[in-house]
Every structure is written in C-alpha cells, then in structure tokens.
Amino acid sequence: SQKIEQNSEALNIQEGKTATLTCNYTNYSPAYLQWYRQDPGRGPVFLLLIRENEKEKRKERLKVTFDTTLKQSLFHITASQPADSATYLCALGDSGGYQKVTFGTGTKLQVIP
Amino acid sequence: NAGVTQTPKFQVLKTGQSMTLQCAQDMNHEYMSWYRQDPGMGLRLIHYSVGAGITDQGEVPNGYNVSRSTTEDFPLRLLSAAPSQTSVYFCATYPPSSHEQYFGPGTRLTVT
Numbered sequence: 535s536q537k538i539e540q541n542s543e544a545l546n547i548q549e550g551k552t553a554t555l556t557c558n559y560t561n562y563s564p565a566y567l568q569w570y571r572q573d574p575g576r577g578p579v580f581l582l583l584i585r586e587n588e589k590e591k592r593k594e595r596l597k598v599t600f601d602t603t604l605k606q607s608l609f610h611i612t613a614s615q616p617a618d619s620a621t622y623l624c625a626l627g628d629s630g631g632y633q634k635v636t637f638g639t640g641t642k643l644q645v646i647p
Numbered sequence: 648n649a650g651v652t653q654t655p656k657f658q659v660l661k662t663g664q665s666m667t668l669q670c671a672q673d674m675n676h677e678y679m680s681w682y683r684q685d686p687g688m689g690l691r692l693i694h695y696s697v698g699a700g701i702t703d704q705g706e707v708p709n710g711y712n713v714s715r716s717t718t719e720d721f722p723l724r725l726l727s728a729a730p731s732q733t734s735v736y737f738c739a740t741y742p743p744s745s746h747e748q749y750f751g752p753g754t755r756l757t758v759t
Contacts, residue, residue, distance in 0.1 A: 577750030637690040
C-alpha cells in the first residue's frame with residue numbers, strides 16, 4: 535500500500551539557519567507533491583506544489599526538490615525565523631479527474647531565537 | 648471573502664447520537680472534501696464532491712454521509728457517533744484548474 539514518511543520527531547533549529555525537512559514515499563507514483571504548513575488549532579495552508587517532471591521549485595525563502603528516482607522530496611526554509619515554527623505536511627497527488635491527495639503525518643519545526 | 652467556514656468549532660457527543668458538521672465556501676470552487684486528522688495518522692479523506700449533486704467515498708467513509716445540493720455547502724453527517732470518530736475534522740476546497748487546497752479551521756469532535 536502507499537506510504538508516506540515524514541520525520542515524526544520534531545526538528546529544532548537555530549534562527550537564521552536553513553531548515554531541511556524530508557518526505558519519503560513508497561508504492562506510489564505521484565503526479566505532483568505539495569507542502570502545507572499547519573499551526574496548532576488551525577487548518578493546513580498550502581505552500582508549494584512541484585510536479586513529477588520538475589526537479590526544484592522556489593518561493594521566497596522556500597525551496598522544494600523532488601527526486602522521483604529516490605522517491606523523496608526535500609523542503610528547505612532558508613534564513614529561518616521563529617515565525618516559521620509550525621508543523622509541515624507533505625502531500626502526494628494523483629492525476630485524473632479528482633486528484634486524490636494522500637498526506638503524510640507531518641514534521642514539527644521549532645526555530646529557536 | 649470568508650473562504651472556507653466550518654461549524655461548530657467544538658462538539659461533544661454521546662455514543663449513538665447523530666449530528667451534522669457544516670462546511671461552507673464562498674470561493675466558487677467545484678471540488679470539496681472532508682478529512683479527519685488523528686495523531687500519528689495524518690489527514691485521511693472521508694468523502695469528496697466534484698460538483699453539486701456528485702459525491703464519492705474517500706479512504707475512511709464508514710459511519711459518515713454527505714450530500715452536495717449547492718456549490719457552496721458540503722455538510723458531513725455522523726449517523727450514530729462512536730468513540731472511534733473522536734477526531735479533528737477539516738473541510739477543504741479547490742478548483743479543478745489548481746491542486747491548491749484551501750482548508751477550513753476545523754471541528755474538534757469528542758465522542759464519549
């Protein structure tokens with residue numbers, strides 16, 4: 535069955551450093567991969583989408599890579615700030631009419647001032 | 648624009664009771680979905696709709712019903728609540744032209 539793995543342990547990082555989060559998947563050939571941010575008590579917020587034929591995507595301080603051979607995505611936040619502290623969810627999507635999305639369990643990031 | 652709204656924010660039910668979780672959107676998106684989020688499980692799809700009058704089952708549909716009579720509203724009905732349905736429920740929408748999902752604030756449901 536499809537499986538998405540994100541590091542369940544919290545990631546603590548010093549302010550100003552680059553945070554790198556990992557998303558690995560098995561038994562899946564997604565058409566695209568997304569990253570969402572979720573703050574406590576709130577719904578997820580979309581950040582970035584990268585398609586299967588793309589290697590890298592950037593948006594401001596965010597960068598996502600997608601390696602379909604390794605079945606892995608890396609999510610980077612450069613010059614991290616305490617306001618970046620949140621849980622980050624990886625999600626993989628199918629092609630087709632209604633693109634069902636499968637979510638990972640998320641990694642909690644804590645940026646320490 | 649309110650985006651995606653959900654009511655209630657919190658709810659406590661006794662086993663066997665029924666209730667409806669409300670979801671409304673003012674974004675005119677065709678696709679709407681219901682997810683539940685449990686610790687260590689990630690978001691799991693319950694039901695979804697690709698337009699008014701069209702619904703289908705997701706990964707964990709048992710114990711839940713949905714209907715979609717308008718583009719704006721997509722209520723989720725719990726027929727006979729069970730403790731296993733204790734969870735946080737999220738409604739989400741997105742247009743077919745984009746994969747970007749917009750989530751509501753969630754409903755935290757406890758079944759005792």
